[in-house]
Amino acid sequence: MDTRTLGELLDTLGEPALRLLTAPAGLTTPVTEVLLYDAHAPFPDRAPGALLLAVGVRADAAAALVDEAAAARMVGLVVRGGDGSSSGQGPSSGQGPSSGQGPSSGHVLASEQGPSSPQGLADAADRARERGLALLTVDEDAAWHHVHLLLAGAVGARPSPAGGAALGDLFSLAGAVATAVGGATVIEDPRQRILAHSTIPGQPVDEPRRQGILGRQVPGSPENTEQYRVLFASQGPVRLPALSAEELPRLAVAVRAGGETLGSLWVVDDGTLAPDAEEALAQGASTAALLLLRARAAQELSRHMTGDLLRRLLDGTAEPATAAERLGLAPGTPVRVAAFALEGAAAGAPDGEQAALRLLDLVRLQCEARYGRHACVLVDGVVYALLPGAYGRAGERQRRLAEDIVRRAGQALRVPVRAGLGDVVPEVAEVRGSREDADLVLRVLGPEETVAAMEEVRARAVLLRLSELLGERRELAAGAWRDIMAYDAGHGTDYARTLVCWLDAGCDMARAARLLAVHPNTCRYRLRQARAQLGIDLDDPDERLVLWLQLRTLAGLRGANA
Structure with a gap:
């Protein structure tokens, strides 16, 4: 199986990050993706296996959303608030009918629209149980984008051919290190992003570490920066003092391979670590280095294969149905091609090829942040990205994404960048036409224009094509x-x-x-x-x-x- 089950998701994240109120279909139900609810966008007709984050919806107003999610065959709904307990009863796991007792009076939902009554969450749990939908909660103060990053990362940590195996093993390694060393453990990359963390019961986790896990990113501060400087200057494990009254000390070690720093391991030190904690942590770092190298190689291979597949789609040599499946697109998914290029003289400069490769990395990074696994490729100096679901508001968001990429790339590369969005086509089989549209848009952009969609410059594009046809x-x-x-x-x-x-x-x-x-x-x-x-x-x-x-x-x- 290539997806995580609801039970595995709960085991990976643990409390207090995620709490289960009810799971009438059981904990073995697979979770395929994590979606953010958008009240202004059409609700998906079908999203089997999806876990929906109820952004902006109060628990006492969630009945309709529960019904829609169940009709779309989603796995469950995540609302904000409550401590996950119920009146002496654990959550229903689908082994029998509910006891009929909802969450205790301590349950309060705080959302963008204001807090709900304690009864609101209990009613939502009852409705979810009736519709066969799992209902989960996160903390009242959790930011939705942090929750989405946390859950999406956990779902993506399942072993898969695209390199998820190594990242999934990092969670197992974090648990093994936490057991051997005796303290809660996280594994980070060189940018202080949290890749995996342990969930051993009874091991204390202080508030800074909890916030880091929720946001998948260590909060930045001058004190933190100094500790990382000390850590990466050391050749072995180092003990670091607490930075505030609410924080515990740390035992940490850099993860290296061949002189390159790949990340770090951090253990919360509450004073009860094992006597051989430093030796166990150093051994864990060696294993982490192998896993991180394997994950990097698998990720690069996956990106190369996906890029090659998109290249063949763009030139019309790929089999559309197979390509759509490998790209994770459902049959009949509308798509459009976005083209990004360095402007004029910058493309022909001596370092133009290197700049184009950096542009590819920037486009891929932004698209992956928005869409997850994503297809981008560099062809003849132009970076092409395949954007799914481009009608209505999705099309507007894609234009804003293109504008953001152009702005960021221009700042990072210090050369002007332009973008053209091709027409939306109803399926992957017609991608080649959208690519031709995007190329045309790049050619007809005016001196003061940086981003445009085909529908905005169609008259110019038609005249350009007519001039070529007439001249031939x-x-x-x-x-x-x-x-x-x-x-x-x-x-x-x-x-x-x-x-x-x-x-x-x-x-x-x-x-x-x-x-x-x-x-x-x-x-x-x-x-x-x-x-x-x-x-x-x-x-x-x-x-x-x-x-x-x-x-x-x-x-x-x-x-x-x-």
Whole structure:
């Protein structure tokens, strides 16, 4: 099985991070993903195996959400508040009917919309039990984005071919080290992000460590920075004092391989650590180094394979159904392609290739933060990302994501970056067309534009494609426009520009004169002369249309800027 069960999720996180109120379908139910509830977005019709975080919903108003989640075949709902106890009864695990007793009077839900009554959580638990839905709680002061990171990370820690095996083993290692050393243990990467933590009953965890686990990130402070400096300067385990009254001391060791620092192990020291704690921690660091190297290699392999799959989708050589399955996209999922590129001279600079690779890393990082496992690839200096579910509000969010990536990449790389969003296509089989759209958008972006979607620049894109098509075919490039351009060149007249301004103005003489900055009578005279000298029929709408298109696309003339 490639997914975590509800029971494994609870075992991994433990209290107080996550508490179970009821699980009528049992604890062996698989959890495939963690979703954030958005009241302004359409509720998914089907999301089997999903765990839904009830953002902004009070417990006493959660009945409708419980019904929707059950109808979508979700595993459970997570609300905020309460201490997880019930009147002398444990949570129902699906082994029999509930005792009928809800949470104790200590249960209070605090949410974005205000606290609920104690009865609210009990009623929500009863409703969830009736609908076969698990109901869980997190602390009242927990930030939803931290809870999402914590749960999504735990779900993703299940062994999988894409490298999850190594990350999943890190949780087992943290538990083993905590048992051997005698204190609660976390494993961190070099950026102080918490990769895994132990859940051994009875081992104390202070508030700073608890907050770090909830946010998957060690809170930053000058004192913390100094402790990391001491730790990474040491060749073995070091004992570090408590930084505040609410914190316990630490025993820590750096995790290294071949001189490279891969992370660190930290143990809460409440004064009861094992006599050989330092030796046990050093042994744990050696094992952690192997697991982190394996995870890195597996992750890079997974990214390479996913990128290669997207490359073949973009050029039309991948089998769509198989590709969609490997990318984790349900059949019929709408998608669009986003293209990111360094601007002009930056792409051709001596270090342009290196900058493009850094751009790929930046795009992948932002997309993975938003969508989890994600497909990005660098092709001919352009970074392409496949964005799922792009209709309505999702499309607006994707545009904001592109704007954010362009801003961040420009700051990090110190060169301008542009982005184009292709049209939304109804399924993966049509990705190649969306990629062509995104490329076109990049080509037609104006000097002051950095991000645009195809629907915003469609007219420019169509004219660009028309100019290419007209220029490729002799019969389409021939016509009166060539005679007009030649006559202007030989006689010093301005008939072509006058015609374009008149046609751009919808054949309104006064507006055309304003575009030309001449008197309307001058404009009329030029048009009469053009008719007489060149024999063009401006009364024929078809001839006007073809002449306008050829002058705009092939001659490159354009109204006031012609």
